[in-house]
Amino acid sequence: MSAPTSRDEKILARRGQSALWRGVHALGSIHLAMLLLITLTGVCIAATFLESGFSTRVARAYVYGSPWFNLWLLLLCLNLICSTMTRWPWQKHHLGFVITHAGIIILLGGALVGRARGFEGSLDLSRGAPPANQVLLDRPRLTVESPATGQLFSTPFDPEVRTPRPDRPRLLPLPSSDVQLVIDGYTSRSIEKTTLLPDPASPNPGITLEFTGPFGPEPIQLPLILNSTSDSRANLSPQTIVQFLPTLPSATPPPTAPTFRETQMVLARDPAQPILHNTSGTPSGFRFFLGSRNSGDPLELEILRPDGSGEIYRLTDLLNRTLEDFSGAKILVARYWP
Incomplete structure (x- = not known):
């Protein structure tokens, strides 16, 4: 019997001679990979509808966090490892194949480790507040206080995953006692209602x-x-x-509106002809000029009062701000169009 010479002949020979290699080729077959991927795709689609119809915790309990889903991911990871080993000994043109499969294996391995050892939660951080050291987990718990000893007993309890009903209650034994807690109902929307009753001893209505x-x-x-x-x-x-007060507080009079109001639209190239609108029909006499002293300098606004006095301000210092002039007028540069 002649020894195999080509690489393909060596692979066929080891499959025929070794049960281990036959198992590796069986677990790394493309048919098994397609079965696993198609099943996972269908399960994820169903879990999406389950999550939208119920809640994320329900989908996590019945699909994403279930043992069979972890087993399916483990089989997919094993399929990728065996598929990579079927090409052994690797050659130069197998580099892309090996790197791609190794990357997917690392992702699946990290997902499995995260599902086994990780947790999900939220952390509230506020600017200026001291560092936060508490994480809020999305894991509902039920806490019961013993009426005899006052001891608190806490246990994971998610009513959305398996809602208790009178015909299907959930039983929780309390530690260090013979008491068994029977939970036969749950509502996601409860309202605390307080009812006032007459009390002859109370003078307050x-x-x-x-x-x-x-x-x-x-x-x-x-x-x-x-x-x-x-x-x-x-x-x-x-x-x-x-x-609830015995008497109404005195009303605060509303602030009085200004008796005179004027709006001016000033054109930088023709400041002598502003577009005026005021409440009395008589101009206030204030005039505004917009420009810059030199080319490239910041824009400046010159304000002239009716008596001829005035000041010059940077436009950016007055934009969207109210200037209280010593004459009693309030000037607001509301908008600027370049």
Whole structure:
């Protein structure tokens, strides 16, 4: 029997002589790779609809974080490794093939390590605040306090993944006790409702206000008690405070509008003919000139008062700012068109 001479003959010979190499070629076949990729594509499409229909945590629990999904990724990684080994011994023209497969293997390996040892969370950072050292994880937990000892018991509990129902409750045994917690209901939208009841011993009257509007589908009820240090006011929104007072505060008169207002559109090339509009029909006598002393210098605005006095300012110093003149006039350079 003659020894194989070509590279292809050597590969065929080792497949026939070694069970290990037969397994490597079987796991690295293109047919297995296509099966794994097509299945993963279909599963990811289904998980996308699951995530949009329910939540990210549901998709993570049933698909992305499930053991069978990790096993499928591990098989794909093993397929890539075996596919790379089927070309052994590698030659120069295999460099691109090996680098491409090695890169995908590293990505899959990093994903598997991150799924096993990593976590996802958010960190609030504010300018000027001290460094933050707490990460908020998207992992709901249920905390129960023992009525006998006051000890707190905390356990991971995600009702969105498997919602408890009366016919399918979730049982949680409490440690160091014979008590078993039975959870048979869950709602994602609960409203705390406070009801005021008459109290003959209290001299303070109470009132309940109900607000409907763009706050949400449910009305907002605010119970308020007069002369109470904690219950006489409530926050309807970050900008709105409702307070129960014995008398209305005195109204502050609104600021008076100026009796005279004039708008001028001044053309730099023809400042003597501004476009005027004022509230009295009589010009104020103020005149404005726009220009620069030398070519390339910053633009300057010259303001002349009715008595002939005036000042010169840089245009950038007055743009979108109100200048209070000593004559009592307020001058605002609202816009500039080059």
